[in-house]
Amino acid sequence: MSSEVSYTTEEIAKLLKISKLTVYDLIKKGELPAYRVGKQMRVDAADLEAFKNRSKGVKAAAEAPFAAEAAYTASAAPPSLAPNGTRSLVITGQDISLDILAKHMERNLPGIRPLRSFVGSVDSLISMYRGESDIVSTHLLDGDTGEYNLPYIRKFLIGSSYVVVHLLKRKAGLYVREGNPDGISGWEDLKRPGLRLANREKGSGARVLLDEQLRLLGIRGNEILGYDREETNHLGVAGRVASGDADVGVGIEKAAMTVGGVDFIPLTDERYDLVLLRTKQNAGWIGTVLHIIRSENFQNELRSISGYDLSETGTVLYET
Structure with missing residues (x-):
């Protein structure tokens, strides 16, 4: 393959017949080298071919959609590290506030590379339960109690350790x-x-x-x-x-x-809240992310966007 050819995460997902969140997890774990062009992540054809060669001996992804996951977990590459030593974190959700948060994380967390996954609240929680994302956004109403998010978070993330922080209304x-x-x-x-x-x-x-x-x-x-x-x-x-x-x-x-x-x-x-997954690998950045969310610089950027209530931004709602 020509080294000038590259693919988007959506194209990689189609080629390997896996979900886009699995592609992000491959990137996060350093098994699939990627780089950013604007807001989009791209993978060179040569790197995709190298990944496929490393995966030989595992059932084809077309026959078993999660075969790629079995391939990269068996690899000797350091987990969650990209080849250049940076660590990628997956942030899910569609609100523009998450793009602003990712930008502040890049500035304040050396060695961390935020990756954005644009999926809904339920898929976000499922991805965190599977270990495919690190920060997920959710705005899910429980009609019986009138409460947002926590009833769903507790059900989806059984056995997980996490922090729930309020972002905005x-x-x-x-x-x-x-x-x-x-x-x-x-x-x-x-x-x-x-x-x-x-x-x-x-x-x-x-x-x-x-x-x-x-x-x-x-x-x-x-x-x-x-x-x-x-x-x-x-x-x-x-x-x-x-x-x-x-x-x-x-x-x-x-x-x-x-x-x-x-x-x-x-x-x-x-209520638009964030869930931060607590793991040994994530312990080093959770405090910094909470500091960013509570900072004047971050909140001033959000205030420039109409329709946000920031009166409780940064409040920790629940933690395990």
């Missing part, structure tokens, strides 16, 4: 067409026949928020037009409402500020 609710021609005011309006919904993917915090509200109101998802049509981010949902392809969608206020032709109906203050 943001308004969540419904996107409606400009001027709200359908007169939508709350969750109960979703039972109206004929309303077309723009939905989020399963496992996202917005999808859990919607499904919990529907459950509490006794509304079945398959009774709502568009319930099975999914978007992978808030902008996609707001965009469908703005274009007239849907009448209502669930999401956060910030996306409505970005997409024209959409009004926003705030219905809840959503």
Whole structure:
């Protein structure tokens, strides 16, 4: 293969028939050398070929999706270290605040290279349980208690050691067409026949928020037009409402500020928290990350973005 050819993490995942989180874990453990181009991680073709050669003797990834994991755990390379001696940490979630956090970590943690994985809250917790990520974000509402995140974290991370720290609050609710021609005011309006919904993917915090509200109101998802049509981010949902392809969608206020032709109906203050995995390898940076989150420099950057409530930022909510 030409050394000039390189692949994105998505392309590597498709080629090896493994999840993108497994690709990030390969990079984190130093088995798959990677480098950053802007916000994107890339892997040279020669390094991919070398990894595949090292993996010979293990079942092909196409036959066993986790065969690649068995290959790199048997390697003699130091765990979690890239070839140049830096250590990669995987941060999951989609909010821009996480990109700002990653930038501050690069500045304040020599030898640490943050990698971003853009997945939803449930997939983030699953990835941490599997040991595939180090910092995960979550905004999952438990409808029975009205509590955010901790009920889910305790269930998913059984047997793990971790710290839960509050990052920010943001308004969540419904996107409606400009001027709200359908007169939508709350969750109960979703039972109206004929309303077309723009939905989020399963496992996202917005999808859990919607499904919990529907459950509490006794509304079945398959009774709502568009319930099975999914978007992978808030902008996609707001965009469908703005274009007239849907009448209502669930999401956060910030996306409505970005997409024209959409009004926003705030219905809840959503808690956006971080879970930091406690391991021997992570002990050296957890204190620094907490210091960054509580710092004026970091919070001032967040204040420049509309829609964030930082009144409790940096508060440790739970630790094992």
